[in-house]
Amino acid sequence: MTELRFLLNDTEISLSEVGASDTLLDFLRISRRLTGTKEGCAEGDCGACTVMVGRLTPVGLIYEPVNACIRFVASCHACHVVTIEHLRGQDGKLHPVQQAMVDHHGSQCGFCTPGFVMALYGLWMTNPDPTMTEVETALQGNLCRCTGYEPIVRAAFAATRAGGQAADALNTERENVASRLAGMRGRVDVARDGRNRAIVPADVDDLAEVMLAQDKPTLVAGATDVGLWVTKFLRNISPAVFIGHLMKDIAVDDQEIRIGAGVTYSEAAPVIAEHFPEVDSYWHRIGGWQVRNMGTVGGNIANGSPIGESPPLLIALGARIVLRRGAERREIPLESYFIEYGKQDRKPGEFLETIIIPRRGDALIAAYKISKRRDADISAVAAGFRITVAHDIITRAHVAFGGMAGIPKRAAHAEAALVGAPFARQSFEAAARAVAEDFQPLSDWRASAEYRRTVAANFFRRFWLEHAGGALPVRLPRAAGE
Template identity: 35%
Template sequence: MDSITLTVNGVPREARDVRPHLTLLNWLREQGLTGCKEGCAEGECGACAVLLARPTEDGGTRLDAVNACLVLLAALNGQEVITAEGLGAPGTLHPVQRELAYRGGSQCGYCTPGFVVSMAAEYYREDRPAGDFDLHALSGNLCRCTGYRPIADAAQALGGVAEHDPFAQRCTEPAPPPQATHLTTPDGEFHRPTTLAQALDLLAATPGAVLLAGGTDWGVEVNLRHRRAPVTIAIDRLPELQTLSWQDDHVEIGAGLSLSEVERRLAGRIPLLEELFPLFASRLIRNSATLGGNLGTASPIGDSPPVLLALDARVVLASREGEREVPLADYFTGYRQTVRRPDELIRAVRIPLPLAPITGFYKIAKRRFDDISSVAVAVALDLDGDVVRSVRIGLGGVAATPLRARAAEEALTGQPWNERTVRAAARLLRGEGTPLDDHRASAAYRAAMLEGALLKFYFEKTAQEVTP
């Protein structure tokens, strides 16, 4: 098999001689669909945005905006894609396109198709009240000449979806299921198994294979560093990795769920994660990125590990031999190294219940949104009156791995939760990890931000609760 089929703008197409590392963006442009642009090749600009038809829990379809530069074409066998050209054309403009044109939302036009796509995804959001538009849906889309005000004006001018809108009708029908895929080419192999057992068999046979979930990290490696894998195994649509369940003593989150899907299903029931989601890259990225992928790359500046460490999360690792559960605090062993064996994959993340009642997440970066952390601090606190019953502090960006702030936690546990105690612990927090000087921040700045984050948590979250 060296070809796949997919539906693009309502028309079935066959892609022949598919190379395992060819991106959807490059293939679309080869087909003449040049509204999809390359601006950065790393998911930062949004010029390449397209809509993917994804399944909803009730059997319908959700149109998710994603970065085509990070999606491998081979991963879309049997799937459905809509580009800006498929939404409307001159003379039959889509409401989003019409509002952007009417309100002056485009000058050079390079970024406009990406804005159109992201705006359309929000336009068709199933729980969007008519006349309401979440401008954060446009995060990850950059414009350097028009200015954002007319684009925001266009978004906020959109009303409800018309009764017979063809895309709204499409969303009432099932999304295409994932198709088993096996490509063998001179450039490498690509596999999409349809069950976890199949995936684990493949992984056991090819322990050096790259596991592909959302692709938001691997896509950058492919585009900018020209990395190639002998074998790629797509696991993002495995049913066993798409679950989210609440048990008496924990909540289990499937490692293959996109962050946007996790956010929808949790619906705010884990407040610390709810604080994380808006600060984790952009909506375009969160529509693809997964907790499993974020933990699998083991980056010391990943945004989810500090939060999951504060939540005392555990990682469920699966292989053909069975499953094992590892505390996240013991999972990282070195720079981008973990206890996960080559024949294992991350099946789920488990968060113990009950949750700590007072939590906070602080991400220090050069931009408030859609940026890489210089320092990240997550805190989960449980008080017995005004005494610290337990506290967990997760840190990112200050060592070769994400880590727990053990010294500060020990200094706080069993002590009165007051300004004196917190200031003493905050001074200890300055010395946690091994912060470095780099282009994002100096070591001294990182140490100061660690101290400041704990103080900020105290004054913002708890000072009024325990101080007369």
């Protein structure tokens, strides 16, 4: 196809001139004059540009709030983009979410407000009876500088009480929209000015072909990183291959969990919650809700960040990855994918297809991170732990860190201090001392080297305290999910 097609509110959009780096936000504001969606930061952190995007999945049409500023137009193919302008009913009445925001004085300057309304709309639609934690989690991707959030949280619960989901246009029109979107699917190859090219493969085999055919294509999955290459660094990403709709399968057997590289953090969350409940809260500290709805586990690995919120945990869990080139596949341990800062074990034409996580067995598992702000902040230090204990002796220890070196990396000295040692406080004290030999962290705006070293050591102490069964709490109330 030489046309990109999607639904924008009630209107079917068909575009033949689309550049790889055209953002959804500019399309809405400049091309369509839909100015209710605001630009606050152009990097997916403030949420003022939040829109809902509906997409077809094996379980049907689902809607999720996402950041329009770092979402590329090309990634909206066969999707339903819903903006703030679409909320008001035909009768002109405010939507229950909007009415609740008005009634509870949830807006002051009003600039962040459309984004909050859209995030609350997403929550209201998908969770008719949220807990306080769920409300706060849904609002992790939205910044407000005026209200202090209290009235917005009150509005979230008021909207819940108002109900009305069944009558909402996105629900009453669901079947109709789903069939229209289904009719749009298929490969797309478009460009702006004959260059700045965007390719949307039809399926993963098509992707494999495209990867062999194109010279140095930019793979764009959730765009939560690549989006910033464009909006902040003005980089040329053409030809860009959009894969956010591919490799979405999750399969679990009695040996392992296989997660497609295109699975978003939000899509992976139920699997994490079921199989690794200890790290559920860690998982929900990655980005904000909008970012988790876009960002993919595969992308988080493939871009090779020295921090990467998921790789330290996945390395500790013993994850392996499948890399595919054409019809060929190879499987490597995740930890060997990261070679050095900026360099990964991925060959031209190759792409990450699947992440394989072994089932946990009887291992003790934990994930920690520290950041200046608890939620939606990139970690200064992140760590994953998988410790196996038999007869009070530590038999296996996998501990991997992010933010401590140029790549996510295991703490070899600390692991050595643990393996074979008794499952006791002094063993973790020894590991806390040993980890100093594993890393020479940097000082930057997130943390000083000294703080990183201190915290890395304290994570071992925390792991022990959490598993020692003491009477005193070892986690902050919110962190403990209270």
